[in-house]
Amino acid sequence: MIKAILIFNNHGKPRLIRFYQYFAEDMQQQIIRETFHLVSKRDDNVCNFLEGGSLIGGSDYKLIYRHYATLYFVFCVDSSESELGILDLIQVFVETLDKCFENVCELDLIFHMDKVHYILQEVVMGGMVLETNMNEIIAQVEVQNRLEKSEVRPFLSSSKSFPLIYVFGFSQVSAIKYSLSVL
């Protein structure tokens, strides 16, 4: 089982957290801090496995992490998961993000945390690995995005029938456009 998935940057700022076991918010933050502390002091050329996180689980749990440019992807797993398997899974996840965001960077994760969550939901469900085939993951994510667009479009077209530009001026409309295109 996967206990938690944490993504944070080189300064320890969380970009996505996903706990599959309940922890109160302050505890979650503490775990992030501890994990960051453990992971960040390690060189890039050492192994990707780490024992000794005291807050989650204890001795049965391991941190398996990868460091990509400015981001750390950390999976906290128990002994039923294979180390290399999870490492592979992180890679699959990151490559999927890369495909979905087209050259993913930290900013994508910062502004689209919800989307990252939706992608993750197609990879891991309730702490168990759901799908490891990247094409399948991307296909499902895209279908759902299309579904979302189809739900939002009618609203967009109906609102477009009103000459908003006269009411609020140009800048406001571009703001709407931006927000809609993002959604």
Place this chain on the structure above:
Amino acid sequence: MALKIVKGSIDRMFDKNLQDLVRGIRNHKEDEAKYISTCIDEIKQELKQDNIAVKANAVCKLTYLQMLGYDVSWAAFNIVEVMSSSKFTYKRIGYLAASQCFHESTDVIMLTTNQIRKDLSSPNQYDTGVALTGLSCFVTPDLARDLANDIMTLMSHTKPYIRKKAVLIMYKVFLKYPESLRPAFPRLKEKLEDPDPGVQSAAVNVICELARRNPKNYLSLAPLFFKLMTSSTNNWVLIKIIKLFGALTPLEPRLGKKLIEPLTNLIHRIYLFFSQILHHLSAITLVCFSWLIAFLFFITVLISLSSGMPNHSASIQLCVQKLRILIEDSDQNLKYLGLLAMSKILKTHPKSVQSHKDLILQCLDDKDESIRLRALDLLYGMVSKKNLMEIVKKLMLHVDKAEGTTYRDELLTKIIDICSQSNYQYITNFEWYISILVELTRLEGTRHGHLIASQMLDVAIRVKAIRVFAVAQMATLLDNAHMLTGNTQRNGICEVLYAAAWICGEFSEHLENPMETLEAMLRPKVATLPGHIQAVYVQNAAKLFATVLKSQEGNTDSTTAQEASQLMIDRLPLFVQSANLEVQERASCILQLVKYIQKLQQKDVEVSEEVCALFAGELNPVAPKAQKKVPIPDGLDLDAWINEPPSESESEDEQPKAIFSKEEPKHSRPRHTEVDEKELARRREARKQEQANNPFYIKASPSSQKVYQETPGVEHIPVVQIDLSVPLKVPGLPMSDQYVKLEEERRQKERAEKKKKDKKKRKEKRSGRGKKHDSGPESEEDITPAHMVDIVTEEMPENALPSDDDERDPADPHKKSSKHKKKKQKREKEDKEKKKKKKHHHHHHHHGDKGGEESVQNGTVEEEEPLPRRLISVMLTFIFLFYSFDRKAYDIQGNLQDGSQVVVSVIFENKCDSFLKSMEFNVLDSLNSKLQRPEGSGPHDSLTIPFQLPPGVSNEARFVFTVQSIIMPQKLKGTLTFIVKNEESSTHEKLDFKLHFTCTSYLITTPCYSDAFAKLLESGDLKSSSIRLEGVNMPFHHLLARICFHHHFSVVERIDSCASMYSRSIQGHHVCLLVKISSQTVSVDAKCDEPTLLGNVLDEIKQTFSQC
């Protein structure tokens, strides 16, 4: 309507969406908290609106804030509202928020049941998918119970996307609502053969998780999994299945047999593939990643398979070889995984890993902490007497260098683990170990002070020889206590002072300067230590005080003693004021005592004896197993009810055995047993209390120990006298490094001595010596301990029964009276003499013609005296040819306890230069004689000998036989199996022997007076018989001595060349001899009430003399 939409969109325009929020937070780095609180206010406003889009937007922002650590549970109801939106977009936002912040105690969850059910049955598969994903994160027992059926239906959904999610979530449902497992299981099993690989993988995943909790119930699926394993191409499925097999095979060895073939082949295949890729690529890429995963898992499973089957060492060897390549790889991940797999092999096949010691030691220097930790784990199984010091030295270097406290603490525990493993087996020099412990106390901020303390106590109590040294070290520690306590109150290392104070107090007779230590223990700074340590300080200060008084007794100048009293009186009031009750109580008690003593001192009354009596007696450790070993007295049935149990009124319907372990607990257990357990615990507690208060509990009487627990023990091993130019006088703390050097020198010396001995031996040209242990490379077994340390094992209760699981004979040679010991040694000497005689055909040597007879008589009397009346010593001597490489001699002595029981002591001496272990002794019982085996074992089971034999060491084991008739000699066939272990290999060996119970062995040396002897002969109950011995060429007294010694007779009367002798059998038969000698012919006329016995005894006597 249109207006409403306009209004909604206008509202939205003023709202921040998620991106705006993130941007805002980034722009307000200085007053982030303030900015967020205004945002939360806005969100609260938005949530109050009717527009679901606005609400969804607000909830989405809340999800983000939750990630930053803000509690958003106040919006739980709004989240539920968003979840129930009919639009997928909003529903998804709602479920995401719910999965992030709902948990079991969120009360609005119960409002969601119907909504979720609706979503699960939605025609839109993504609505269903989103609901399943969300539910997997916040499913509660109630939800699981209510929705189990709906989810089960979804497992057969037409869309694989839903099927796989439904299958996965079933695991969560099982966890929360175990009753659902039984009805759902058949369908889950079906899904293992689902056409969609994703669903299949999910089903395997769930079953593996279930099997991890309770593998037994999933054995029946093994054939199915086997099929999957050979057909599946999905690596994830493969990994999971192999893991599952790993859990199943220990339960069903046949499964392993079936698996081992295909797996070994696969390893070769995969490895070939893998190594080809390695050749082409410098780094591990995704391409071969999954192959590698599979490879490692095959290894894992092989290990678990072969743990059940010892014959697969070849496959294990293969694995270890491949692993070595992994560990040597430059890729750190491979190195780590290689070590991880190694440690799994180490558990079952330590041999095969040990040969890669060099590699492991190398990994210890790796820059990566994870790898070092793994290597540390492996190190545990790698140490030997030879390399322990070296390894620990290396670890100590790491301790000094280590930065993080976690790693340092890990190192510390590992050092102690490694040193103390299997009863300090690998420690040759305990002074070194104490120094290591003292060095470890210099670690700041470690949590393991108590661990070091308990080691110090353990070693000081159990290794008597080390006490002087330990006490000196502890005194230094006490003197430098400020260094340990200096920093913080939380500093765990001050626990060490607990041990130091106790050792100094308890063994204060070894202290060089007790007065100084006393002063150190009563310093005001002590009051800052934790209460329990202060209490020990106070108590042991009193012990020290007693020692000071004793040492000053008889000294005309009594100032020192008076100074000591004054010191106590001056300093103790500080402790009397302590907030800790324990400290207070002890201090005030001791203070009054000292005041009284001072009064007496002023009157010049000698008090030291009385004071010392307060602390007299030794505290001994009690073995953890001691309680278990207390034999149940006759007629006590622990299972019988004292009071009849209340009748079971509640009849619970027996539930059939569940597949899922959690289904069973609690309900089915009848209530009264629970009460009973409590009651039992109470009684146990009471009994413990009683035993603790019972001064007779700990000490076992020597007589009872003797029967079972006596070992010739370590004191007979020749102690190498070495000139240890011990650098102990160095002020301050010791340096363990010195010992490494010293040890090296010592070993060299030993080796030199050994060489000398070997040469001598060669000169003597003894035939039959198989191997000459020439200098060569120093083998592990050559190392003898530096100073003979008797590890005092924990005490066992009186009458403790020996049992197979004892690692060592629980004897404590020191507990026996010195007289006893002497006796023992003497006997040993006699044995040796006898052996010598047999081997070299020397004459038995008794000097002086006339002293001879006396010595015989004395010998006989002494032989009998220390033994309890009914214990008879019987000597049997065997010499076996032992295997092909060495010769081994066994001495067997038997003790008879009553008419039908014979105790046979076998001295095992290891004469080869390999380590012997796992010795098992078995005898083929005859109708007449049976080996007594522990209860519960079959008539052909062998007895495990509770010790191992390093080369050159001998030890004694005792076996009890039941004999019915003693009138005939007996030969019992037996085998001794054992493992011969040396550096390179270990082999299983068997040694057949015959145990010869001569009739003589049943005779007991009993003195008889001549008048009683005459009466016996006159009684006429005795049958007579006689033999003649020709060509006996020895003085008459030698002849008599020989009969006395070998056949347990005593001389009744001797007149010139004629003597009458007497002996008695264990079953009360009288045997009388009249021995006459004329020239070289000896005639023996004998009478006995049992003619068969007599005939046999005479035959044996004849044989004895025909041999000389």
